[in-house]
Amino acid sequence: MKHIFLNLKRFDIPRDWGGVNSIAEPADWGGYIVNHTQDGVKELLEAAKEETEFVMYVPEAHVIPAVQAKTADSPVVIGCQSVFRDDVAEGRNFGAFTSNRTAKAMKALGCGSVLIGHCEERNDKAGILAEAGVTDTAAVNRLLNQEVCRAVEAGLSVLYCIGEKAEEQDRWKEVLREQIETGLAGVPEEAPVVIAYEPVWAIGPGKIPPDQAYITKIADYVKEVSGGRDVVYGGGLKQDNAKMLSEIPSIDGGLIALTRFSGEIGFYPEEYLEIAGIYLGLR
16 A cells, blocks of 8 residues: 655645745634545546545644545545653543643544654653753654553554654664664554654755665665555655656655745645645656
């Protein structure tokens, strides 16, 4: 199976407020994206040579509008961005999770998947731990492991992100192995978990992305360590790398975020469909 994931981050913030959203009013933004992509996704799936899933990870405020915008035969799965490490349990906790987003809450609202361990989430957790004097990177992986376990228990599929920073490149195998083995500890082999590789050292303006040989080396290693789980490229599936990534046997898809990186920078539904089409060999 191939996987086309979409991380919409906080692309809902209007340009007037410093964001990149110029396609819809913030309150309508989640539903707008689903309405302007699901028919196109259907067409891609009808033409695709391989079974493919399309998942969109939206900010929490947009979960309900996005779910409500889906048609009865929509192939789009709506997902959330991370979940809390604990959840409701009969006789123990009936919902005392102020400010937290639990997996069961997201499942009840119509989510089918969750994005966990994105480098932005990892940085946030590491920053909080550092305030308490904790610099053990394994602590972040242990917290993420709790999130993954709660998500799987709630019936959500998981896109689990891993990746090495610039200062970790000389020991990338050790870093990725720890992120996989600790982050997925206790998760059943049959659980619907896909791993996204983010080359954190190459993400951002002016950074040089990894080439096909490097991505292949990483993907092969991740599959070996994870027991053969599907691996997608999490460093940004774009128009200029979609064909290259589609030619790597050990890469099973990609994670799209921004679709335009110059001029009116932002996310545009028609460009998202174009990127997916290129990756699937339909453009």
